[in-house]
Amino acid sequence: MSSVQNRFFGLLANKIGIETAALVPDATLESLDLDSLLLIELSVAVEKEFGVVVDETELSVERTLGDVLATLDEKLAVQA
Amino acid sequence: MTGATTRTTRAERYDVAVTGLGLLTPAGIGVAANEARVWSGESTATRDEALAGLPVDFSCRVPDFDPVALLGRRAALRMDRVSQLGVAAARQAVADAGLDPAAWDGARVGVVIGTSFGGSASFEREYDSFVQGGASVVSPQLMVKAPVNMTAGYIAMDCQALGPNQVVSSACASGTTAIGYGRMLLESGACDIVLAGGAEAALTPTGMASLYRMGALSRRGHAPAEASRPFDADRDGFVAGEGAGVLVLERLADARARRARVHARISGFGASADGHHPSAPHPGGEGAERAVRAALADACLPAREVAHINAHGTSTPLNDVTESRMIGRVFGERPPAVTSAKGVIGHLIGAAGAVEAAYTVLAVARGSVPPTANLGGVDPEIEADVVAKEARPMAIGAAVSNSFGFGGQNAVVVVTAA
Numbered sequence: 001m002s003s004v005q006n007r008f009f010g011l012l013a014n015k016i017g018i019e020t021a022a023l024v025p026d027a028t029l030e031s032l033d034l035d036s037l038l039l040i041e042l043s044v045a046v047e048k049e050f051g052v053v054v055d056e057t058e059l060s061v062e063r064t065l066g067d068v069l070a071t072l073d074e075k076l077a078v079q080a
Numbered sequence: 081m082t083g084a085t086t087r088t089t090r091a092e093r094y095d096v097a098v099t100g101l102g103l104l105t106p107a108g109i110g111v112a113a114n115e116a117r118v119w120s121g122e123s124t125a126t127r128d129e130a131l132a133g134l135p136v137d138f139s140c141r142v143p144d145f146d147p148v149a150l151l152g153r154r155a156a157l158r159m160d161r162v163s164q165l166g167v168a169a170a171r172q173a174v175a176d177a178g179l180d181p182a183a184w185d186g187a188r189v190g191v192v193i194g195t196s197f198g199g200s201a202s203f204e205r206e207y208d209s210f211v212q213g214g215a216s217v218v219s220p221q222l223m224v225k226a227p228v229n230m231t232a233g234y235i236a237m238d239c240q241a242l243g244p245n246q247v248v249s250s251a252c253a254s255g256t257t258a259i260g261y262g263r264m265l266l267e268s269g270a271c272d273i274v275l276a277g278g279a280e281a282a283l284t285p286t287g288m289a290s291l292y293r294m295g296a297l298s299r300r301g302h303a304p305a306e307a308s309r310p311f312d313a314d315r316d317g318f319v320a321g322e323g324a325g326v327l328v329l330e331r332l333a334d335a336r337a338r339r340a341r342v343h344a345r346i347s348g349f350g351a352s353a354d355g356h357h358p359s360a361p362h363p364g365g366e367g368a369e370r371a372v373r374a375a376l377a378d379a380c381l382p383a384r385e386v387a388h389i390n391a392h393g394t395s396t397p398l399n400d401v402t403e404s405r406m407i408g409r410v411f412g413e414r415p416p417a418v419t420s421a422k423g424v425i426g427h428l429i430g431a432a433g434a435v436e437a438a439y440t441v442l443a444v445a446r447g448s449v450p451p452t453a454n455l456g457g458v459d460p461e462i463e464a465d466v467v468a469k470e471a472r473p474m475a476i477g478a479a480v481s482n483s484f485g486f487g488g489q490n491a492v493v494v495v496t497a498a
Contacts, residue, residue: 017152017153017156017158018154037220040220041221
């Protein structure tokens with residue numbers, strides 16, 4: 001597991017309250033019961049943790065955690 | 081001495097049964113922990129790390145409160161501490177009443193919660209974030225944490241109480257006001273069950289600094305456990321606390337029909353406004369007296385039959401003298417045994433009235449008045465029979481719980497034996 005994934009899953013567990021066992025790359029945001037408020041909260045948490053903006057359009061409910069991680073990796077690569 | 085009162089059957093028609101109690105207070109989590117600590121008369125005030133560096137750095141917090149363990153991580157993260165405490169107290173109360181939310185008709189279950197500051201601690205935290213990082217770092221969840229109504233809303237979500245749902249706010253009288261308004265929902269027929277109570281969790285640096293600067297708080301920082309001393313000659317202010325108390329109320333006939341255990345009854349409610357000053361009580365205690373007399377009239381109960389008063393008893397120089405004189409005027413014929421739980425748990429602000437009403441219910445049910453902590457020598461200006469040092473066993477047919485708030489808002493409930 002990459003350190004980015006570790007940190008991202010850590011945010012989901014500690015800031016959004018998702019049980020660790022549910023954090024797998026195939027899980028969609030919808031399946032994790034993330035509503036619009038929590039998605040904005042996640043966006044804020046990601047910006048604070050990684051210094052990049054993953055906005056709400058990139059956090060639509062049908063996307064999986066793996067999809068979001070790929071977006072995050074791309075943005076971090078651009079930033080680097 | 082018997083606990084019987086002379087109230088008529090007609091008066092009793094308007095009594096509501098207290099069938100469940102839930103308490104999370106500085107005295108502990110659950111009714112048993114609260115009974116043990118409050119009846120022991122041992123203060124809970126202690127140094128508070130979160131207030132380090134402030135002129136007043138001690139308080140009364142709920143010990144060992146783990147919201148994640150009690151409510152689950154997701155629910156705990158969504159709520160301000162005030163709602164975490166309120167929801168946990170409501171769960172306790174419902175379980176104590178032997179009710180199952182999966183089986184009840186939620187549309188007939190109401191919630192009335194008193195709070196003064198609501199989720200202001202969350203607001204204070206997010207304001208810090210805003211100042212440091214601007215709008216983009218402010219949590220969108222602030223708006224489902226901070227507003228005062230949310231505690232009642234979260235209780236409804238948690239236990240599917242789908243009837244009338246609201247928060248009432250009358251400062252330090254809020255919890256008592258909630259019980260009075262909850263009883264009205266039963267009397268009017270709008271609800272069959274009401275979860276009524278209070279919650280507060282506002283021990284924030286800004287709030288505490290303001291309370292300190294207005295001179296309301298005890299400055300006995302060298303000995304926090306001796307700081308809250310209602311009616312004592314050496315009292316110098318209150319100790320701020322946090323917590324929640326919820327009572328399950330039902331019409332007496334309904335409680336009997338389902339063979340519920342009835343702890344005691346809420347038989348009267350009275351409320352008034354001083355119309356005098358933002359923080360000081362009316363010097364003659366006139367507003368408080370109107371509330372007490374209204375509550376007795378509502379209960380059809382003569383003052384002489386009240387055996388016990390759970391006083392507002394804040395431990396401020398002004399309140400305790402004014403309140404004791406008012407008690408003398410109303411109950412002088414036969415002075416009741418007075419106590420103030422604030423010596424043990426501090427002042428729970430918007431939760432105080434609900435928690436203290438719960439203690440009054442327990443006092444009536446147990447036949448025992450808990451002692452007022454730290455009462456070494458009663459202020460010579462106070463002429464009241466204040467229970468000190470140890471609990472006083474006695475039959476209690478009827479008791480009164482007083483709450484008086486900033487803004488001059490007063491609320492009083494009458495509790496009678498089951």
